[in-house]
Amino acid sequence: MSDTYPRLVQLLVKNFGFETDEVTPEDTFSKLELDxxxxxxxxxxxxxxxxxxxxxxxxxxxxxxxxxxKVIESKPVVA
Amino acid sequence: MPGSTGPFHAAVTGIGMVTAAGIGTQASWNLIRDPEGTAASEVPALEGNPAHIGCWIPGYDADKAIGRRKAWRYDRSSQLALTAAAEAVADSGLDPGEWDGTRVAVVLGSGIGGAGTWEKQHNVLLGDGPLNVSPLLIPMLAVNMSAGYVAMDHGARGPNFVTATACASGTTAIGMARELLRQGVCDVVITGGTEACLIPSIISGFSQMGALSKRQDTPRAASRPFDVDRDGFVPAEGAAVLVLERAADARARGARVYANLSGYGASADAHHATAPDPSGAGAELALRACLDDAGLAPDAVDHVNAHGTSTPLNDAAEAKLIRRVLGRRPAVTSIKGVVGHSLGAAGAIEAAVTALTVGEGVIPPTANLESQDPEIELDVVAKTARTAAVEVAVSNSFGFGGQNAVLAFSRA
Incomplete structure (x- = not known):
């Protein structure tokens, strides 16, 4: 299983002030109040x-x- | 208003402070009143710099103070302002859920704004290119944003701006806030100052000017206003916010009033970019304008909360000014011996402390004043706090650019 989702969640935790259990895969960015x-x-x-x-x-x-x-996983790694 | 009767009193009904002396008004006041030298230490961000000490606030946790989901969007200068403003508003007993926000103004002062963010993003630009610069750079950097964010926090939809008069910015802000009340364009003003620029570029700039204390190895002894061995200022970060209302309004709602802000004067030296006019003529204009505005004779002043930066030039020129205009009577102190010089926040922190001094009848001492410069012919409070009935106190601030601002507080 891909680790993309947990890595994305870690970015939200590290840089945007979320706790791991505050987000689910079904949450939209607007629901998370990310403008x-x-x-x-x-x-x-x-x-x-x-x-x-x-x-x-x-x-x-x-x-x-x-x-x-899905968007992240569809992109080729360039760096 | 010109021609109206008597001085205009704005009541200080709330105070919030975040300083190197403490997080919160009471913690700050406690250490300023009973100091243990300069609240300075090595600043991690300045490691490797020739000038690396400062009065920073290691215990300040922005995530905790203003919420982890919001804190990352603000430069530290706005974070400190938001924290001090929240404390001041809560302290005033006013309820932002109830007030008419269109009648609430916000006027803060800041010397530099979001310098830390700018430096960091400039490094990103140089290292990773323009496409990696944060989209939040501008709202984090712009000097006006602290007041904008405070307004958002409290639904304050009245006049909103940030004053920039260098090291007098906080004083100018509070003076202009009182003018808004006097003009009647609002009923409440959230006002003060903020600064957070203990970063390599800015501190190197001050260091290269020769403005900073060379006591880099003994930070607690480094800021020593009016001492014969003073050798420069100690840079600081911090914020202080006052809630001001017309005295009659405060009385009518039964608010606790620390002191009344009763006068404001401002002027320019028109002399030199950074050195004070040695004649003190510009600063004298501001002090006399403040006394006139407050309807006070010079001999009514019991206490001066001095600009007192601990630089050789400032303290000598300011002492001569105080002596010339106010005589030897007032008890003088500089809290920069404890909290250092927080530039655009300094005047606001000193205004908060002056209001507390008047309210409590306790004058904090000037830390590290071991041997008073014989040229400073003033009654400077040294060693320990002095209990005294302070009916009238003035707070001086002098900024680079020759920008001078003075506030007068009186007992409520």
Whole structure:
């Protein structure tokens, strides 16, 4: 099983003030109160963590964490 | 208003403080009143710098103070402001859930704003390129943001701004806050100052000017205002916030009033970028304007909370000014001996302490004053706090750029 989801959760814990048990794969970013600036910040940290490139709209407010995992896993590792 | 009758009193009904002396007003006041030298130590962020000591706040946990889900979005300067503002508002007994937010203003002072964020993101720019710079850089850096965030926290929708007069910024903010009350454009002002720039670029800048104490190996002895062996200031971070209301309004709601803010004066030296005018003419304008505004004669002043940075030039010029305008009567102190010099927050922290001094009738001592400079011909409170009825106190602040601001507090 992929470790993408737990790694994504760890980014939310380390940089965005969440506790591990505060998020589920079904939560959308807007439900987690991550606004557009926070999503750009998250995009930067995800790129660094996973060594991938994301476009500005790869992570959207209405996306769930589960959907974000799929987006991350669909990107080729570039770094 | 010009031509109106008598001085205008703004009641100080709430105080919040986060300083190197303590987190919270009571903790800060306790150590400022009974100091154990300068509350300075090695600043981790300054490791390897020639100037590496400062009055920082190691125990401050922003996640705990303002919530881990929000704290990461703020520069430390805004975090400290939010913490002090929350304490001040709670202390005032006013309920932001009940008040008419359109009548609540926020006026803070800051010298530099989110310098720590700027430095960090500049390093990101140089190391990782522009596409990795944080989208939060601007709202974390901009000097106005602390007041904006305080407004969001408390639903304060009245006038909102940040004053920048260098080391007088907090004093200017509080003076302008009182003007808003006097003009009647609001009923409550959340006002004070914040600063958090104990970072390599900024401290190197001060160090290269020769402004900082060279006692890098003995931090507790480093800030020694009015002492013959003073050799520069100790940089600090911190925030203090006051809640001000018209005295009549405070009385009507039965609020506890620490002191009344009864006068404000401001001026410019028009002399030099960083050195005070040795004649003290500019600072004297501000002090006299403050006394005039408060309707006070110079001999009414019992106490001066001095700017007292511990630099050779400032303390000598300020002492001459106090002596010339107020005589030898007032008991003078500089709390920078304890909390160092927090630049744009300093005037606000000193205003908070002056209000407490007036309210409690206890004048804190000037820490590390072991041998008073013979050129400082003043009654400087040394060693231990002095119990005294303080009817009137003034608090001086002088900023780089020659920007001077003075507040007068009177017993409520």
């Amino acid at each position: 557009s600036l926070a999503l750009v910040e998250l995009t930067l940290t995800v790129q660094q963590e996973f060594g991938i490139e994301l476009s500005d709209d790869d992570l959207g407010a209405d996306d769930t964490l589960g959907q974000a995992v």
